Amino acid sequence: MRIAITGTPGTGKTTATTILEGRLEDYDVIYLNDLLEREGLYTSVDEERDSKVADLDALEERLAERDDVLVESHLSHHLPADRVAVLRCAPEVLEKRLRERGERTDKAHENAESEALDVILSEAVDHHGLESVYEIDTTDREPTEVADELEAVVRGTRAPSAGEVDFVGYLT
Numbered sequence: 001m002r003i004a005i006t007g008t009p010g011t012g013k014t015t016a017t018t019i020l021e022g023r024l025e026d027y028d029v030i031y032l033n034d035l036l037e038r039e040g041l042y043t044s045v046d047e048e049r050d051s052k053v054a055d056l057d058a059l060e061e062r063l064a065e066r067d068d069v070l071v072e073s074h075l076s077h078h079l080p081a082d083r084v085a086v087l088r089c090a091p092e093v094l095e096k097r098l099r100e101r102g103e104r105t106d107k108a109h110e111n112a113e114s115e116a117l118d119v120i121l122s123e124a125v126d127h128h129g130l131e132s133v134y135e136i137d138t139t140d141r142e143p144t145e146v147a148d149e150l151e152a153v154v155r156g157t158r159a160p161s162a163g164e165v166d167f168v169g170y171l172t
């Protein structure tokens with residue numbers, strides 16, 4: 001089974017996945033952004049955004065043979081997956097997390113707006129269907145609690161859910 005762990009930057013994917021990694025014996029974890037950097041699996045560099053444009057075909061080819069794997073990245077929902085966990089965070093809190101992590105003000109704000117607009121959740125549902133998407137609100141949760149929720153997705157003890165989180169008030 002392949003499980004994608006996605007969400008707007010700052011929702012805590014890497015933090016929670018690292019905790020979960022230590023609990024799972026049967027799954028490998030792939031941190032897609034690290035793989036992209038390590039193996040140069042990008043098509044170009046966006047200087048303005050200070051980011052790399054992922055080569056999704058190359059990444060998918062690289063992962064094609066892998067089974068029982070967790071794929072962590074805000075791009076992971078663009079690749080085939082059996083289940084997709086979408087981490088969410090209230091935009092104001094997300095913006096603060098990103099600023100504290102040292103992100104530029106405009107970038108932190110752009111990510112908060114994208115979170116308010118459900119951009120990644122919508123993409124995940126479009127690509128994989130409602131029955132495969134598991135939305136996890138991380139706003140007032142410790143990373144270990146988020147890892148608990150992710151573990152339930154992996155073990156199949158949690159029902160799919162999408163559309164329960166509503167952050168649209170941030171935009172008004």
Ligand SMILES: Nc1ncnc2c1ncn2[C@@H]1O[C@H](COP(=O)(O)OP(=O)(O)OP(=O)(O)O)[C@@H](O)[C@H]1O
Nearest residue numbers: 009010011012013014015074097101138141142143
């Ligand atoms: N549940 C949480 N509660 C509060 N702060 C958190 C939580 N999870 C992560 N953080 C903090 O928020 C910041 C972003 O976390 P993290 O790097 O794990 O996010 P990410 O979704 O993997 O981001 P990116 O997509 O940019 O890699 C970090 O500074 C981290 O310490």
